[in-house]
Amino acid sequence: MKGLFTLLVLVISGIAFAASSDDLINRIAPVGSVCLIGDSCAGDATVAVAGSGGGQQDPQQIYNTYCIACHGTGVNNSPIMGDAVAWQPRIDKGLEILYQNSIDGFNNNLMPAKGLCMACSDEDLQATVDFILSAVQ
Numbered sequence: 001m002k003g004l005f006t007l008l009v010l011v012i013s014g015i016a017f018a019a020s021s022d023d024l025i026n027r028i029a030p031v032g033s034v035c036l037i038g039d040s041c042a043g044d045a046t047v048a049v050a051g052s053g054g055g056q057q058d059p060q061q062i063y064n065t066y067c068i069a070c071h072g073t074g075v076n077n078s079p080i081m082g083d084a085v086a087w088q089p090r091i092d093k094g095l096e097i098l099y100q101n102s103i104d105g106f107n108n109n110l111m112p113a114k115g116l117c118m119a120c121s122d123e124d125l126q127a128t129v130d131f132i133l134s135a136v137q
């Protein structure tokens with residue numbers, strides 16, 4: 001009789017555990033999923049899957065947060081992302097100069113230092129320049 005009771009307790013607690021661990025799996029599932037650039041989830045601030053470059057942050061995220069204000073609209077004649085005619089003379093100057101000007105600023109800070117991303121490392125900025133140029137190359 002005691003053996004049967006123990007078995008019953010084990011079965012019931014087993015069911016309870018199975019239910020709660022299912023719950024747990026459902027709750028943690030979105031955290032474990034991988035989000036790539038281009039996916040709808042890529043706009044999420046927690047996503048940091050970089051497509052290129054050696055930076056710590058996602059270049060697309062940096063662009064969407066900082067650079068797009070000017071390079072999405074053409075403020076002060078900023079070359080618009082994807083506008084090959086506007087970017088060609090800049091590309092002709094050489095990649096190193098573009099990297100340097102995005103880090104130090106350029107033309108009396110019309111292009112502001114670091115594109116105003118003060119938390120960006122040099123590598124982050126280089127990766128973001130690569131990301132911008134990828135639209136015209």
Ligand code: HEC
Pocket residue numbers: 062063066067068069070071075076077078079090093097098099101102106107110111112114115116117125128129132
């Ligand atoms: C406040 C507006 C503004 C923001 C924000 C901004 N830019 Fe610019 N950027 C400019 C302007 C204006 C120019 C063109 C300057 C000129 O040629 O007179 C420019 C030019 C550039 C160039 C070309 C430099 C050259 O030597 O021709 C690069 C590369 C660049 N920006 C990268 C970036 C990146 C990367 C970001 C974001 C991290 C960024 N910019 C954010 C305004 C901005």
